[in-house]
Every structure is written in structure tokens, then in C-alpha cells.
Amino acid sequence: MCLNRRQVLVGSAAALAGSALAGSAMPASAVQASAVPEFAEGRSGVRMRWLGVAGWELTFAGRRVVIDPYLTRLPVFDQAGKFIENHPLRVRTDLVDRHLAEKPELVLVTHGHYDHMLEAPYLVQKHGSRVIGSETHRNLLLAQGVPKANVTLAGGGEHLDFHGFTVQVFRSLHSVFKDYSTFAPGTLTGVPQRPETISDLVEGGTLAYLVDVGGFSVLFLSGAANFVEREVAGLRPDVLVLAMSGHANVFDYTARALRATRPRVVVPSHHDDMVTQLDDPALPPRGNPAAAAELAETAKRLGLATRVLDPEVLRWYEF
Ligand SMILES: [Zn+2]
Numbered sequence: 001m002c003l004n005r006r007q008v009l010v011g012s013a014a015a016l017a018g019s020a021l022a023g024s025a026m027p028a029s030a031v032q033a034s035a036v037p038e039f040a041e042g043r044s045g046v047r048m049r050w051l052g053v054a055g056w057e058l059t060f061a062g063r064r065v066v067i068d069p070y071l072t073r074l075p076v077f078d079q080a081g082k083f084i085e086n087h088p089l090r091v092r093t094d095l096v097d098r099h100l101a102e103k104p105e106l107v108l109v110t111h112g113h114y115d116h117m118l119e120a121p122y123l124v125q126k127h128g129s130r131v132i133g134s135e136t137h138r139n140l141l142l143a144q145g146v147p148k149a150n151v152t153l154a155g156g157g158e159h160l161d162f163h164g165f166t167v168q169v170f171r172s173l174h175s176v177f178k179d180y181s182t183f184a185p186g187t188l189t190g191v192p193q194r195p196e197t198i199s200d201l202v203e204g205g206t207l208a209y210l211v212d213v214g215g216f217s218v219l220f221l222s223g224a225a226n227f228v229e230r231e232v233a234g235l236r237p238d239v240l241v242l243a244m245s246g247h248a249n250v251f252d253y254t255a256r257a258l259r260a261t262r263p264r265v266v267v268p269s270h271h272d273d274m275v276t277q278l279d280d281p282a283l284p285p286r287g288n289p290a291a292a293a294e295l296a297e298t299a300k301r302l303g304l305a306t307r308v309l310d311p312e313v314l315r316w317y318e319f
Contacts, residue, residue, distance in 0.1 A: 109133035110223025136204020244291035
């Protein structure tokens, strides 16, 4: 779990206000061009789309990888806007069936929280996909009926060959609240009772992934707005998918991420309100525009040529 829309805004606004160049930050309207950005109509053969929250789908050469799918968008805030910590787990299988109808070969899990791992058991059991996660994530998956054989354990440092593409796993970190705490921390060294509420899905460590398709690479620091700088320094991915949930207490977050990895394109992730349903006409086509604006401002301030793609939810892009 990360933060709600208001908290995302606060984090981004604070970062902008803290910048000497806040006044020259690119306005959201400039980032949100109405047409598909030229650089996102490329011919890499790698297509990707944002599934909302921190979910992503990647296809190339008939292969399919999904990361942190969360189409359900549980209504975890009450009328007063208070977070409901014991909200029951329930998957909107209609939405998963509609939008993720084809088998993903791989499901990558960045961490155990409900807004990242809720749908993994359903998806993996339905399609027989392979899922990658930490020991805790594995235990949470097994508790929900995922067969052992479908789970690949990772701790960071792995470079796995799927023959046609590779996946590197990196040790990463979860974002922190204002008081430097996180929601539902914890690790599980054994298989727990079947999780019933969102608090039962503990973080269990956070991972980052680099998917490389014949030299075209996408780095997913997408699950939580924090990372281990030394783990990813020098990677130079074509695309960096960067979590933009609240990061006011993570030192120099966007600048450190862009400077360490120098991507050609950066795409914000985890920057929507997390609760408006995908089939609700009120759902904005894009996430919080402050996220893309902050990334554009940071790239400009650092003198990087990195371009920002502010993605429309469920729209395919090819780089
Ligand atoms: Zn989380």
C-alpha cells in the first residue's frame, strides 16, 4: 500500500516547492500532450501499458509480463477519508478477466501489500503463470493456494534468463509516511493462515526489476517511492517506470533516481487515487499530473535529456 491521492499531491507539491526552479516547472498541460508522444510510437517491439496504481503489462514477440496488477482498486477509504485497515480482500475477477484475458508468462511482485499482490493468486492460478517474489511474498501466495511450482523466489541480485528476455532483480525499499513508518510491515518465514484483510498482506521486502528484451530495457522502480541507489546506479535503462507516491521523506528522490539511472524515458507510476473503479466514467484518464510535472522539472534541473511520458491508463505505448 502506498498513499492516497491527497498524499501524493502533498509529496509532489512539497518537492516542487522545495526546488529553486519550482517557478519554472513544466506545467501539467505541457506534459500531458493530447496526442501520443512521438517517442512512444517507436519500433522497439516492446509495448507496455499502465493498469492503474502500480500495475504494468509488457508484451513483446508474443511474450507477456505483468507487474503488480491491481485492477480491483478496493474502496479502502471511508466517507470521512479514513483508511480502513481491516478492509476484506476481494478480487474484481470481472475486471481481471476482461483486461488481463491472455496468459502472462510472468507475474512480477514488487512487494506484498494488497495494492500490489491482491490479484496475483487469482491470475497465477487461472493461467498457470510463474510469479517472482521474496520469501514473504511466496508464503503469502502459498497461503492463497498458489502451487509451489509456480513461485520463483528472489531476493535481489538474480539475473534470470527466460530465453528471449531476461529479468534482473534488485533489492529495493518501501516508501515511508510522514512519521517514517510504513503500512503493514513485516516478514513471514512460514506459510501463514489464509490472508483475509488488507493488513494481512504484509510488505515482506520490496524488489525492483529490470526486464531486458534484446537490449531494450525497462527498469521498474515502480512499486514504492524509494529505492537503493547503489543497486541501480549505472543501469541506463531505455525506460524507467518510477513510483511517484508520497516521497517527501525520501531524500532527493526523483533527482537521485534519474541521476543514478539516466533513462531515455521516465514514466510515473503509483500516482493515481487507487480507489476510483476502472469502469467508473469519473476515472481520470491519467494519474496526478503533478507526478509527471515533477519528473520533467527534475530532468530539466539536472540537464538530462530524459523525456517524460504521462501515461493514460490502459493505453498501449511502444517505445
Ligand atoms: Zn506498499
